[in-house]
Amino acid sequence: MKKKLAVLLAGTMVMASLVACGGNDAAPATNDAPAAEPAAEDTAEPEAEVEEEAPADDAAEAPAASGDTISVGFAQVGHESDWRAANTQNYQDTFSEANGYELSFVDADNDNAVQLEAVRNFIQQEMDYICIAPIETAGWDTVLQEAQDAGIPVLIVDRSVDADASLYETQIGCDMVAEGETAGNWLGEYLDGADAKILVIEGSVGASATLGRTEGFNNIAAQHSEWEILDSQSGDFTQAGGQEVMESFIKSYSDFNVVVCQNDNEAYGAMDAMDAAGITYGVDGDVIIISFDATHDGLQYTLDGKINCNVECNPLQAGFAADVIRKLQAGEAIDAQTIVTDEAFVAPGITSQYAVTMTQEVLDGRAY
Numbered sequence: 001m002k003k004k005l006a007v008l009l010a011g012t013m014v015m016a017s018l019v020a021c022g023g024n025d026a027a028p029a030t031n032d033a034p035a036a037e038p039a040a041e042d043t044a045e046p047e048a049e050v051e052e053e054a055p056a057d058d059a060a061e062a063p064a065a066s067g068d069t070i071s072v073g074f075a076q077v078g079h080e081s082d083w084r085a086a087n088t089q090n091y092q093d094t095f096s097e098a099n100g101y102e103l104s105f106v107d108a109d110n111d112n113a114v115q116l117e118a119v120r121n122f123i124q125q126e127m128d129y130i131c132i133a134p135i136e137t138a139g140w141d142t143v144l145q146e147a148q149d150a151g152i153p154v155l156i157v158d159r160s161v162d163a164d165a166s167l168y169e170t171q172i173g174c175d176m177v178a179e180g181e182t183a184g185n186w187l188g189e190y191l192d193g194a195d196a197k198i199l200v201i202e203g204s205v206g207a208s209a210t211l212g213r214t215e216g217f218n219n220i221a222a223q224h225s226e227w228e229i230l231d232s233q234s235g236d237f238t239q240a241g242g243q244e245v246m247e248s249f250i251k252s253y254s255d256f257n258v259v260v261c262q263n264d265n266e267a268y269g270a271m272d273a274m275d276a277a278g279i280t281y282g283v284d285g286d287v288i289i290i291s292f293d294a295t296h297d298g299l300q301y302t303l304d305g306k307i308n309c310n311v312e313c314n315p316l317q318a319g320f321a322a323d324v325i326r327k328l329q330a331g332e333a334i335d336a337q338t339i340v341t342d343e344a345f346v347a348p349g350i351t352s353q354y355a356v357t358m359t360q361e362v363l364d365g366r367a368y
């Protein structure tokens, strides 16, 4: 392993035009009360995709003025990461009884069969709406058709599916390809032409978050003949998975200087593995770490200089789903897709045109 980080750092300082930190301060206007009955499907034609900043904590709450509650079934991926816990909490807070909803929540524990069964149960229970955070992109056409046949509007949230878009109302989530490209662009700026021997700890196989981040990073890597991606293995978006993959990488590769972890929990596991092997990382170490999610703990590691760059994926997305439901209830048009905007953060001492330099103030403002 080459001790080249200090040289790289000195060689790649650029003046930054910093992105405004807008992660949590804008919300869709959703204070109108939803009507008692869901709108007929043909009253709400999807419009073009829109980019949105994440809603504030209390945004998009839509109390049912009529006193009727709106039932929402939410088939969640699981509880694999800190990001997922924050996303679940955000749905439970937003779709609360106090806000006029009856939320049926299922944690599918990263099991496709469990998630499909949960959706079928929601259909049987005649939920007013179904939200699905799909574990994988594939395999959704049949059950989405069943929901449509039953007249239940479906919102695809967080991740995406490769099913026919006419089978669901809308898709809400971050642009995973753009996140991967941001990571790649930042690395290119930081290395400034120096060689990279890269190991990638991917997320769960078949998840759009994995596919998108991989595609985006590879798009940029293809522009850098001086980069070599040595290996790319799934750590399943978990800390244990990240540690296991990193331990196996360490056995197989003696010369690498970049580890890309597709979420914060994998990064924690990878750091544990490198600590145990005596490998240094971060701004003062031999290995550059890139992570995704930018959850509170991930940003603490970034502020501490252990993670060099952390690309955000904002989990506070339930407000957008509530806003879509409010509009459907009111018979208003909705957008076919809502892209939740996010930004990237880099360790102190690094400036970048692609990322905000971490400070204690940024960390203190983190809601998740």
Ligand code: AHR
Binding pocket: 080, 081, 082, 083, 084, 158, 159, 209, 237, 262, 263, 264, 292, 293, 313
């Ligand atoms: O789909 C979002 C991804 O899923 C987050 O990056 C990860 O932490 C989660 O498990």
